[in-house]
Amino acid sequence: MRAAMNTKRNLVTAALVAPAAAWLTVFLVLPFIAMLVFAFGERAPEGGYQVAFTFAQFANLPTRAAAFWNTLLLAPTGALLCLIVAYPVAYYLAVKANPRYRLILVSLVVVPFWTSLLVRTYAWMYILGSRGIPNLLSMIGIEDVRMLNTPGAVLLGIVYGYLPLMIMPIYVSLERLDRRLLEASADLGAKPVSTFFGVTLPLSLPGVMTGVALVTILLLGEYLIPQLLGGGKVFFIGNALVDLFLQSRNWPFGSAIAVTLVAVVVVVLMVAMRIAWRVAGTRQVDLV
Amino acid sequence: MRAFISSVYLFLYAPIALVVLFSFNAGRNASEFTGFSTAWYAKALSNTFLVSALQNSLIIAFTSAALAAVFGTMAALGMERLSSRMRALFDALFAAAIVVPGVVIGIATLVALVAVFSFVNPTIAALWPGDQPPRLGLGYGSIIAAHGLFSMALVAMIVKARIASLGRDIVEASSDLYATPLTTFRLIVLPQILPSILAGFLLAFTFSFDDFIIAFFVAGSKTTLPIYVFASIRRGVTPEINAIATLVLVASLLLILTARVLMREKKSKSGE
Numbered sequence: 001m002r003a004a005m006n007t008k009r010n011l012v013t014a015a016l017v018a019p020a021a022a023w024l025t026v027f028l029v030l031p032f033i034a035m036l037v038f039a040f041g042e043r044a045p046e047g048g049y050q051v052a053f054t055f056a057q058f059a060n061l062p063t064r065a066a067a068f069w070n071t072l073l074l075a076p077t078g079a080l081l082c083l084i085v086a087y088p089v090a091y092y093l094a095v096k097a098n099p100r101y102r103l104i105l106v107s108l109v110v111v112p113f114w115t116s117l118l119v120r121t122y123a124w125m126y127i128l129g130s131r132g133i134p135n136l137l138s139m140i141g142i143e144d145v146r147m148l149n150t151p152g153a154v155l156l157g158i159v160y161g162y163l164p165l166m167i168m169p170i171y172v173s174l175e176r177l178d179r180r181l182l183e184a185s186a187d188l189g190a191k192p193v194s195t196f197f198g199v200t201l202p203l204s205l206p207g208v209m210t211g212v213a214l215v216t217i218l219l220l221g222e223y224l225i226p227q228l229l230g231g232g233k234v235f236f237i238g239n240a241l242v243d244l245f246l247q248s249r250n251w252p253f254g255s256a257i258a259v260t261l262v263a264v265v266v267v268v269l270m271v272a273m274r275i276a277w278r279v280a281g282t283r284q285v286d287l288v
Numbered sequence: 289m290r291a292f293i294s295s296v297y298l299f300l301y302a303p304i305a306l307v308v309l310f311s312f313n314a315g316r317n318a319s320e321f322t323g324f325s326t327a328w329y330a331k332a333l334s335n336t337f338l339v340s341a342l343q344n345s346l347i348i349a350f351t352s353a354a355l356a357a358v359f360g361t362m363a364a365l366g367m368e369r370l371s372s373r374m375r376a377l378f379d380a381l382f383a384a385a386i387v388v389p390g391v392v393i394g395i396a397t398l399v400a401l402v403a404v405f406s407f408v409n410p411t412i413a414a415l416w417p418g419d420q421p422p423r424l425g426l427g428y429g430s431i432i433a434a435h436g437l438f439s440m441a442l443v444a445m446i447v448k449a450r451i452a453s454l455g456r457d458i459v460e461a462s463s464d465l466y467a468t469p470l471t472t473f474r475l476i477v478l479p480q481i482l483p484s485i486l487a488g489f490l491l492a493f494t495f496s497f498d499d500f501i502i503a504f505f506v507a508g509s510k511t512t513l514p515i516y517v518f519a520s521i522r523r524g525v526t527p528e529i530n531a532i533a534t535l536v537l538v539a540s541l542l543l544i545l546t547a548r549v550l551m552r553e554k555k556s557k558s559g560e
Contacts, residue, residue, distance in 0.1 A: 021363075026433075034399045115537055123303035123307045129525055220389060223390075265387070
């Protein structure tokens, strides 16, 4: 009787997780294996893939070094710029803001993240493009200012696109901060500045780590922002991948780059988790 | 400090507002507003390519979000009954589905599907009795599959968090009163997790509707709205794109605001 009930329970459990398990296997695990196989293959003469086992694709990676350098330089720089803008906002929302308006102010930060990144990046293309600010500048006599297709434009787009994602985890860690610690610090004679650097900042570090890791990881795979605001002059790994897959149809080389990108993401993730564990326990972040 | 905060909010919203404003501009210039007009909307909506891209996007977003809502919820319910090792495996795979960059998901799905098709299509052709064997290819199915992956992970994450905050006692009380597990689920558990499922569905819909990079790889000859917008932007910035962008913004705004209201309800209820 008991055994029968156990069997039935196991069957129900299996039935519940089966569709997701199948989906994860067919559309996540298998594609990764396929990508790995492709990365060790050769390009067919007409493009696409040809069966082989060679390390040639990985040996070829240095030819795309520029894309890797741009990504590895601009992704962390962008994340740090985000952090500089995000921290004061998160601090204000969690500590200073009037509780009556807090929810609305937080919503106003989250909502842009869930609206089309394409449209939000397009907005800056519109503003920085020749009919936008440069046109206004030429009206007051400043001619030939180029804003689009510069590293600055890409960084601006990055801060604009990923600011909400940086603010949220920091806000959450600051909001959960025990106010009595701040009072205790003040009672013991600490000035607000030393309370901030001695108590508030260290306790919000897990949020800061989560935000920096999250934004950096997403930026490593960014395509749209460098494509639209960098205009082919400032390109990321993502742009090299689109070029290799959809233009020159060199799938094995593209797969090798994609595999390398995943390796970089995993390394960043592991370093971030290491630091996060050392700083404090991990906290869950509401992204919605 | 307040001045800084205000300027950040201005920074977040002014560019979007500008796009919306200039979608109503009679002229073509981005630097001067020459008069109010809805002509660009009329032009956009009479564009058959645009309308069919919109239709494709809606079909794909609805299907992938619905599949994700059902299967993601089932997974969330099933996962807590699994052994801790299996649960950790599911958690890791779902996390991977969310963290792996979209560009990699797109590529991996593309190479896997093309490899499968190159094997399956000749097989079907050899076995097919008629003259015109069906051919599998990229299209609706591949986009729905790839979007469904991220969305399922998203729904599972949201619903799992909700289940974790549910009181066990009420479920136990229900079974003590001789309710079958199915009745308990229908009357006790489902009503409490429904807002989270709906919120997950709406977020999944929003994700799919706005995604460009995954669809770009696996769409084959199908065009989704973001792919259409991207292609138009490359041909040149026009106020017509502003009009389309405004429509996309309004759609995502409605979806995300509804999702937030649903999630809020959940939070205030669980706070009791």
